[in-house]
Amino acid sequence: MRRSFAVAASVAAFAAVLVLPAAGLAQQGGVQLPGGGFKPPPAAPVKPYQTVAEKPPQPLNDPGFVAMRKQLADIAAKKDRAALAKLVVAQNFFWLQDKDLADPHKSGIDNLAKAIDLDSKDGSGWDTLAGYANEPTAAESEQQKGVFCAPADPTIDPAAFEALGKATGTDPSEWGYANKNEVEVHQTAKPNSPVIEKLGVFLVRVLPDTGQGGNPNDPLFLHIATPDGKTGYADAQLISPLGSDQMCYTKDASGWKIVGYLGGASQ
Numbered sequence: 001m002r003r004s005f006a007v008a009a010s011v012a013a014f015a016a017v018l019v020l021p022a023a024g025l026a027q028q029g030g031v032q033l034p035g036g037g038f039k040p041p042p043a044a045p046v047k048p049y050q051t052v053a054e055k056p057p058q059p060l061n062d063p064g065f066v067a068m069r070k071q072l073a074d075i076a077a078k079k080d081r082a083a084l085a086k087l088v089v090a091q092n093f094f095w096l097q098d099k100d101l102a103d104p105h106k107s108g109i110d111n112l113a114k115a116i117d118l119d120s121k122d123g124s125g126w127d128t129l130a131g132y133a134n135e136p137t138a139a140e141s142e143q144q145k146g147v148f149c150a151p152a153d154p155t156i157d158p159a160a161f162e163a164l165g166k167a168t169g170t171d172p173s174e175w176g177y178a179n180k181n182e183v184e185v186h187q188t189a190k191p192n193s194p195v196i197e198k199l200g201v202f203l204v205r206v207l208p209d210t211g212q213g214g215n216p217n218d219p220l221f222l223h224i225a226t227p228d229g230k231t232g233y234a235d236a237q238l239i240s241p242l243g244s245d246q247m248c249y250t251k252d253a254s255g256w257k258i259v260g261y262l263g264g265a266s267q
Contacts, residue, residue, distance in 0.1 A: 057152030073133035115264035
């Protein structure tokens with residue numbers, strides 16, 4: 001799934017990426033809420049930051065993978081679970097969060113359904129599936145040869161990213177990346193508002209609030225901080241989060257199959 005913040009689920013996923021455990025948050029000013037919930041500490045103040053270059057992920061142009069994605073899109077549109085089962089490995093499906101949550105006694109389709117909440121009454125599980133069908137990028141897993149996970153991550157210098165977090169007092173979950181050059185930053189959350197800056201292909205800080213114009217047909221905008229310390233709004237379709245959920249695939253004699261999921265529904 002293209003990690004666009006234009007989909008509410010993706011916004012939530014971005015906020016959850018690499019979040020510190022409750023004990024760590026408490027040390028940094030978080031507040032324990034009644035009933036076991038937790039309110040994170042306030043965001044660090046906006047200030048200028050050093051740009052960290054990134055190389056956007058590339059599409060996986062294998063013809064079989066492209067054809068499988070088209071088939072997956074049709075399945076999602078029809079909400080055809082039986083057809084989806086044929087595109088999922090029958091055995092050895094993995095579902096990784098802090099551990100492998102897949103039930104080895106259940107089929108691949110049953111584990112996938114639980115991971116993406118396919119049976120949700122609001123249809124959000126099928127929407128998630130459709131998002132992955134429209135995601136062209138994928139990269140081979142460093143841990144599992146022959147397994148390709150989508151969407152692929154951009155290439156960044158991890159040491160530079162760590163230094164960026166320390167310099168700004170931010171968490172990794174507060175950063176995304178421009179998925180093309182010269183993304184326009186607007187003065188307000190409206191597509192016709194003045195452009196105050198254009199982003200290069202680098203990491204960008206995403207602030208907690210988003211802005212939606214009065215017209216519901218207008219695109220969703222993200223409130224961002226630019227490297228020079230200004231704030232503005234960018235089209236959510238053009239800023240992608242780091243490290244969100246991934247669908248994983250493998251190729252066998254019969255073609256491409258869904259073999260696993262990284263992230264997914266809370267357990």
